[in-house]
Amino acid sequence: MKFGVDYYPEHCSKEHWEWDADKMQEAGIDVVRMAEFSWIKMEPSEGQYDFAWLDEAIEVLSRRGIKTVLGTPSPAPPIWIIEQNPEILPVNMQGQRLGFGGRHHNCQSNETYRNHIRRFVRVMARHYQNNPHVIGWQTDNELGNSHQQLCTCDSCRVRFHQWLEKKYGTIEALNEAWGTVFWSQTYSRFDQIPAPLPTPNSHNPSFLLDWKRFCSDLIVDFQKLQIDILREECPNHFITHNFMGFFDKTDYFKLAKDLDFISHDQYPMPFWEARLSKTSPPHLAMALDLMRGTKQQTFWIMEQLAGPTGWEVISSTPRPGQIRLWTYQSIAHGADTIVYFRWDTCLVGTEQYWHGILPHSRIPGRRYAEIKQTIQELAPHMDKFRNCLPQAEVGILFSYDQEWALQIQPHHPQLNYVEHLRSYYKGFFDANVPVDIVSDEEEYSRYKVLVAPLLFLTHPELRRKLYGYVASGGHLVLSMRTGVKDWNNAVIPKTLPGEFSELLGILIEDYDCLRQFDQGLRWTAGTEAAEEDANLWCDIITLNGAEMLAEYSREFYAGTPAITRNAYEQGQAYYVGTELRPDIMRLFIEEVLDKAGVGRITRSPEGVEVTRRRGQDAEYLFVINHNNAEADVAVSEKWQALVGGEVLQNSTLRLAPFGVALFHCPLG
Amino acid sequence: MKFGVDYYPEHCSKEHWEWDADKMQEAGIDVVRMAEFSWIKMEPSEGQYDFAWLDEAIEVLSRRGIKTVLGTPSPAPPIWIIEQNPEILPVNMQGQRLGFGGRHHNCQSNETYRNHIRRFVRVMARHYQNNPHVIGWQTDNELGNSHQQLCTCDSCRVRFHQWLEKKYGTIEALNEAWGTVFWSQTYSRFDQIPAPLPTPNSHNPSFLLDWKRFCSDLIVDFQKLQIDILREECPNHFITHNFMGFFDKTDYFKLAKDLDFISHDQYPMPFWEARLSKTSPPHLAMALDLMRGTKQQTFWIMEQLAGPTGWEVISSTPRPGQIRLWTYQSIAHGADTIVYFRWDTCLVGTEQYWHGILPHSRIPGRRYAEIKQTIQELAPHMDKFRNCLPQAEVGILFSYDQEWALQIQPHHPQLNYVEHLRSYYKGFFDANVPVDIVSDEEEYSRYKVLVAPLLFLTHPELRRKLYGYVASGGHLVLSMRTGVKDWNNAVIPKTLPGEFSELLGILIEDYDCLRQFDQGLRWTAGTEAAEEDANLWCDIITLNGAEMLAEYSREFYAGTPAITRNAYEQGQAYYVGTELRPDIMRLFIEEVLDKAGVGRITRSPEGVEVTRRRGQDAEYLFVINHNNAEADVAVSEKWQALVGGEVLQNSTLRLAPFGVALFHCPLG
């Protein structure tokens, strides 16, 4: 499968189906996803099943060679389920039971609801197990995230008690790990422990972290329920799930484990105010790299933006070329199959303005034409880079445990774990250096450089692994708040950076959260000078073997080190005691890359992304101009144009606004 | 009746009553409104009635020739009602039952409460049916609005089910109209449908629109309950209700139908932060025109500001002249009777700082003097313009259905239906062109120009009427998002402007919500050049017979039309694809007025309003200086001064800061 669409035949009259299939075929579509919100159409009342409409839709598509991926409809329990057992409805963090009328109005621990899913998924799986046009399954939809908040109902609380008992064994062990001695919170039985509902003062941070972990595991378990049935009934079908990049309700590394491959929903246009910062080109690239990183494997885009998005409020319209550009970017970072969301635009319901390829009128317009062109120019090459990956020399460690712990205690109100990571990612992105996003369970030896920012929580095994990485010649970058806590969110009683002091050759006896006073940063290594503001936090560092790369420039700790480097056995260990702004980040990244001997693909102007995938026989170079203006990029002559590289002159590629180019180079 | 006050004799000691009545008489007051919050004084416990105090107050006033309008006290159910049946208390949109302690702590569908009202209103009506000093009734108080949110209790939900069943007949018809196929929301019985309480993701927009309509109809029904009794018992009394301008909880066109005439509460000073934008002179004028428009009939001001207003926070004090000015403005736009709120200033309770004519000390001050002067100079003329209206040549269509639909889906977070309308209204206001605000049920043929902005929802009859209006020579202005949806809030599957394409001679195949990118606008018609930013939204227009009046100036659709005009049979149809800022609005309004042959009364500086009412024998011209500075206006010699026009020189009228003048001109 190369290119697909998300299709909702039930949203339109049957008379459109044949025409739809023709137009899909004309555009080069070879796969659709269907049915993930259509429970009531398939089971209008309990035990009465109706798959005829879906069978017919699959059949109509199959006659144009279009295969089907089916979604299990668990995100949308019908009213007849809720009516019988309203306790299935979820309870939010305010203790308020949420009602019917949206989607995902279900508690994920509720056994009554799980039994409905068990029954229905088995019936559906058996119905389609031998349908030759069905090739695989998507479990549910965007698990965890459209619930907005996790459920705090009694069923979840009971399951939390079981989860805690399994983890800690005895209540004494839990009391010790959480430090419940503080404020007389000691428990004598697991079933005394509350859900994190409002309390007069803040909850215990160790309790809150375990709650977030429990909720994440509950989602993994909720998915597993379906996967077990699907594996049993449909052994020849693949199983995937559509992830959502940096959404945070579940640990995607864990959710990925049970899947054949993961899928991702990529929406690069902002429409809710809060997401404006999450659609910059490096953020989009970083999200794709995280998706690849959940299994270190290529993936599908299950929902690729195909028009303006929005519910009550709407994004800008994608500029001509942007849908094509984002398709290239997805593939450049490891997507093997691109499914556009959605074929048509729904006339009714909450997503009336989540525009598909076709507008409300169903008359193909510029977006259909752009997607058709994109498929035509890319389809011939898709098989070549299938299963080939970017071969990054740099890894960035991403950890849900760190993110959750820093959400619970952000220190500075503006401190955000993902944004801190992105500041490093952008440094490499701007230097055109491919990056892998890796978990804390990964093997790091294949990376010349490993960046593990905000490594707030650590456990002995992780520390051993990082020492070993540097000892064997790795270049490790750690940043502020590293080594503060154990894995239970309790502080480790050592002078910071705690267990990392030896590795880093420094001591931190004081630190300064930048709330009331500001601070400056001065780059002191090399010949290029730079001075910028420090950001959010400053560790006040004493060298204990390390050398200084940058210093603070103001206040009582002016002149003390802000960035350090320590030679440790075969490798180098860097420490950055604050959050860097772009200029010093650029100098720092260059310093690290040079020292580690990491090559850059090429230099390119701001906003022009150059990255690559390496296959068995060739490397593929993607040049992507995210700017709404022309841009020139130097491209070495070894690269042969596949798409869009025709205008190469004097090794200079001129890209149109939002333009892209694809090159290849046979491996010698 | 010409001038009145809202009077609360129960708020002060009886010893003040005679003095109060004397001072009212001295100021020229001939009517009071009383009793609309005084249930507990009239029925201290169930079935024990005490009207003696009110009888006496009526009597005291009547001895000075002052008539009484009585309010039914349904906005303030006493504690003994709530205590017996706490389920009367309303439930807000968060599912939270609100308590006793304010006012309007009642669900409007609750039958127990309705029975209390039936009993009490009948007793009260019988008591006053033959009192010669009582002339009419006000139902309740500001219906809908002081509830803040509409009630979501079980009683309301059941009544919603009945309303839906009456509207749709079958649940299948409802499912079809709402598009419940989306997200498996299909219902099998009406009684499954929820109230719009919080749900994990957003509710269906068709459901939400019907909920708002139901709530509006419920208020109309709640008022009808009282009106039926009052008509039966008091056939010689008029019945009115005090509306609140652009408040949005009920469709005032519908609420007005059952009344003899409507009244309005006009508060032109901002005190809650959110209302700052709602007190500009054109907004105040537009609110008055809407009030007149609910029945296309003159009206009362039942509460005209008489001092600083506020509850916990307080407005500025009215400047000397402003109370007089706002009185003139109310009359200029169609008020026949002005009742000031309130006589004295309450020493206790929530409205301690909602200042009346008298201050807390009861010693008449500058506001008493100003109102007395105003009454003295206006009273002789009030009969002359009774029942005469402005005779506008321009209509602006206002529709609660559009407003509600755009509240549910504002598209751009800053898009606001009333503000969009006001941008047009201000164009006419600045040009001194009187405007009628009309409903979608109105006959439009009497207008040379009809502006129907944001005509988001349409039905076939409305479309036929608008085509007919233009065909017969009308000049119609439509704006962005016209023709998008049917009356059930489902999208019409046509290329925009949908059914209006032929009328407008354009096609809109793409549109751009101005979230991430900005856009400019360049006026291209006529000789005067202007360039301004586009605002909120841009329709990307293809001419299909129309001509271009303005174009976009930036981005990929630079040079495409933003404002168009199409000759259609005898008339002209304009389309404005974005929200206009003042300069281009001015040019556009002039273009439309000139083409349609609409006259302006005169030219005046910004903030000086010139408008008129036309009676049987004469026209009356009101010149109102909203500025805190002197202003000069040219006034033709045909106008003869009635008030304040003495300083006329060379046809130039010099107005003091906040000054006014009144002229008349006998009709030939």
Place this chain on the structure above:
Amino acid sequence: MKFGVDYYPEHCSKEHWEWDADKMQEAGIDVVRMAEFSWIKMEPSEGQYDFAWLDEAIEVLSRRGIKTVLGTPSPAPPIWIIEQNPEILPVNMQGQRLGFGGRHHNCQSNETYRNHIRRFVRVMARHYQNNPHVIGWQTDNELGNSHQQLCTCDSCRVRFHQWLEKKYGTIEALNEAWGTVFWSQTYSRFDQIPAPLPTPNSHNPSFLLDWKRFCSDLIVDFQKLQIDILREECPNHFITHNFMGFFDKTDYFKLAKDLDFISHDQYPMPFWEARLSKTSPPHLAMALDLMRGTKQQTFWIMEQLAGPTGWEVISSTPRPGQIRLWTYQSIAHGADTIVYFRWDTCLVGTEQYWHGILPHSRIPGRRYAEIKQTIQELAPHMDKFRNCLPQAEVGILFSYDQEWALQIQPHHPQLNYVEHLRSYYKGFFDANVPVDIVSDEEEYSRYKVLVAPLLFLTHPELRRKLYGYVASGGHLVLSMRTGVKDWNNAVIPKTLPGEFSELLGILIEDYDCLRQFDQGLRWTAGTEAAEEDANLWCDIITLNGAEMLAEYSREFYAGTPAITRNAYEQGQAYYVGTELRPDIMRLFIEEVLDKAGVGRITRSPEGVEVTRRRGQDAEYLFVINHNNAEADVAVSEKWQALVGGEVLQNSTLRLAPFGVALFHCPLG
């Protein structure tokens, strides 16, 4: 006792205790506070008591001469209490019951919980009544404030009814006092009265004020419960409680009455966004003066900041010298004993980042060194100024009733009672004039100047006292909104300033809340000219015997008086009709001080505080440089240096950034 630490031996392993005690002794610590959150450690299950661990900790400390103050652990009821009687959990102002997991998860009226306290406090008191190392008790912890909101549960509502019945006697008296005639809110029985839960429109302001008073009294009563037992069982121990400066949940003047002396928690670094304005040097000084003023007596600091503070977010780190500086400031304003919060830094729980003297590593660092130095240089002098007070010639009246009434009705959204007071306080602070903060029950005759800002509520006795104060030669400053209301929060029907008109020689017939229009202020007295904006509110004043000191400069009341002075018998009565900005405040304070003959200690640059305490034999002068820069101050030669005054040259003292100096001068 001179210097102490708050100590939580239960938060760390017993192996640290001996070392901790050694290090405390080394630093000069002679007292600790313990146990106020340790209920579960002392009573792990109902009736099973375990004081062994605490006995041992007291013993270990006593061997280094360190005495113990014990806290009663009522702020942290264990889970076994809550589990048996969940109705103990408090209900917030939204009607939401708050859960276990923080602290202060208890309703203060609940009798079941009170019985647990009665039982436990008696057992604990008996256990320690004869322990020679225990010297006193702290009741609970920061009563009222960590509840965040006061409880609205049924138990509290019943107790509110009792409180009201006791206050008003009959329901008719309550109806009259509250003005329940407004909006038909008249009650027939006390038990009909609601808690102030959400209602569709705002509650009655008299009801709200009584609720706040009731809640305050409930806290006083809740503390009394414990005090009665402690007095009975431990007649030789002192009893104190840790107050929180300008926190507002309870009337500290009343809470102080039952205590031997009060204590205060002083946290001069901002970390929650909202508190940024509450850590300026004059605000810190004013808070200390209020604390002294609650009993007009010296006090303890029970929690003096010892490091960065914070829970989820963290403050800046204290600059070198700041902990010392704030210790001096506390003593300068009347603290006799300084207890630092806390000894170590907790590794677990909500307060992991509320840093103690020792960091997480327990390795003494710069903060330990600074505190050790501070104690060493101050300890020799502490006995000399014990029980000696600043001997202020100026008093500022602070009243919780005014504050609560203005919270209920702030008039202008930015009007804040404490900030208004602080604008005056800062005037005296900048002039180095010591101030007492006094209640409305105080005797004022000892002050040359008394400032009673925003005296919104008054009662006859207070008015008599203020007239008498001026008549006898006092200089009284009153400001805007004085005399508006009676003590029940009902408006007094007089022309403002009501009963103060004669005293002030002015009348206020109009006023202008600065919402829509601005206003300017021009100083007209004396020779120094100044013009500044008026702020928030303007009284429009007619002179009736008074003279004008400043006038308004804009709008229709330009040229009318803004500040006035009236000679009344032997004294002077000033009125300030608006909120002053710094320049005119400075001129006004100078005018008042000169007229009243109040001396200033010296002149000093902005941010350099100079103040003093006067003992039996000598005066002590504290010079405190709050600036992060050097500063020079003139110090008369009569002062002899005790600490830090060595660099005196030509009577000029040069202070380092955050530097301090202490002088003394024997009383002749």
